[in-house]
Amino acid sequence: MMAGFKAMWAERSTREQWMLGVMFGLIAIVILWFGLVRPIDAARLSTRTAMLEAADRNAAIRAKVAMMKRLPAQAASAGPATPLDQYVGQSAGEAGLTLERAQAQGQDRIDIAIASVRPIALFSWLARLEGQGVRVETMRAQPAPTAGSVSVQAVLVRGGGQ
Numbered sequence: 818m819m820a821g822f823k824a825m826w827a828e829r830s831t832r833e834q835w836m837l838g839v840m841f842g843l844i845a846i847v848i849l850w851f852g853l854v855r856p857i858d859a860a861r862l863s864t865r866t867a868m869l870e871a872a873d874r875n876a877a878i879r880a881k882v883a884m885m886k887r888l889p890a891q892a893a894s895a896g897p898a899t900p901l902d903q904y905v906g907q908s909a910g911e912a913g914l915t916l917e918r919a920q921a922q923g924q925d926r927i928d929i930a931i932a933s934v935r936p937i938a939l940f941s942w943l944a945r946l947e948g949q950g951v952r953v954e955t956m957r958a959q960p961a962p963t964a965g966s967v968s969v970q971a972v973l974v975r976g977g978g979q
Contacts (some may be wrong), residue, residue, distance in 0.1 A: 881940035
C-alpha cells in the first residue's frame with residue numbers, strides 16, 4: 818500500500834504535491850478543531866456552569882441554615898397539641914412536600930425521609946415547624962438525582978429543649 822502511495826505521489830508535479838500537502842494540512846486542522854478543541858471547550862464551559870450553579874445552591878442553603886439558627890429559642894415551646902406524626906404529615910402536605918417515610922418513635926419523636934426536595938422549600942418548612950415547637954434533632958441531606966434537589970432523612974422532636 819505504501820509503495821502504491823509513493824508511486825502515485827511521484828506521478829504528481831511539484832505544484833500538485835504542494836497543493837495536496839496544503840489540503841491535507843487544512844483537513845488535519847479542521848479534524849483537530851472539531852474533534853478535539855471544540856468538545857474540550859464545550860466540556861469546560863459546561864463544567865464551569867455546573868460549578869457556579871452548585872456554588873449558588875450552597876450559598877442559598879448556608880443562608881437558610883444561618884437564618885434558622887437565628888430563630889428565637891422561645892418560639893419552640895411545647896409543640897402542637899395534635900399527635901406529632903399527624904401534624905408533621907399535614908404540614909408537609911400543606912408545604913407541597915411528599916414524605917417518603919414518616920415513622921413515629923413514641924409521642925414526641927418522628928423519623929422522616931423525603932426522596933427529593935428543593936433546599937429552599939425544605940428549610941422554609943423546617944423553619945415553620947420550629948416556629949410551632951417541632952425541632953430538628955438530626956438531619957442528613959444528600960444530593961438527589963433531580964438537579965438542584967436533595968434527599969433528606971431527619972428526626973423531628975416536639976419541644977424546645979436542646
